[in-house]
Amino acid sequence: MSRRTAVMPEPQAALVERVRARLADEPTREVAMFGGRAFMVRGAMAVSAWRDGSLLVRVADDAGPALQQRPGAAQALMGERDMGPGWLTVDAEALADEPALTTWIGIALDHNRTVTGDP
Numbered sequence: 357m358s359r360r361t362a363v364m365p366e367p368q369a370a371l372v373e374r375v376r377a378r379l380a381d382e383p384t385r386e387v388a389m390f391g392g393r394a395f396m397v398r399g400a401m402a403v404s405a406w407r408d409g410s411l412l413v414r415v416a417d418d419a420g421p422a423l424q425q426r427p428g429a430a431q432a433l434m435g436e437r438d439m440g441p442g443w444l445t446v447d448a449e450a451l452a453d454e455p456a457l458t459t460w461i462g463i464a465l466d467h468n469r470t471v472t473g474d475p
Contacts, residue, residue: 379402383397406445413441
């Protein structure tokens with residue numbers, strides 16, 4: 357665990373390290389946001405690791421409803437308020453294996469490239 361994740365709860369710190377590894381080749385900046393550790397890629401948020409080890413994923417608004425049908429995915433909430441169709445939360449259990457995490461990060465990066473205009 358790095359010094360930057362030492363003060364995080366273990367589930368969040370472990371997820372942050374896994375996300376960092378997958379985003380190592382992307383222009384990434386980490387920001388404390390929405391009660392989690394957000395990963396800004398090309399200046400726009402792609403994903404954020406929550407304290408419980410779940411992942412906030414930014415997707416295209418029109419893709420949100422279909423993606424919610426995947427195991428562990430749900431409409432993201434901020435408190436009791438719906439964050440909108442382009443924001444999903446994926447539970448920690450659904451991210452336990454590496455291919456699942458890689459898939460969700462890939463979905464977020466596809467959307468990120470669309471909104472930032474980066475190929």
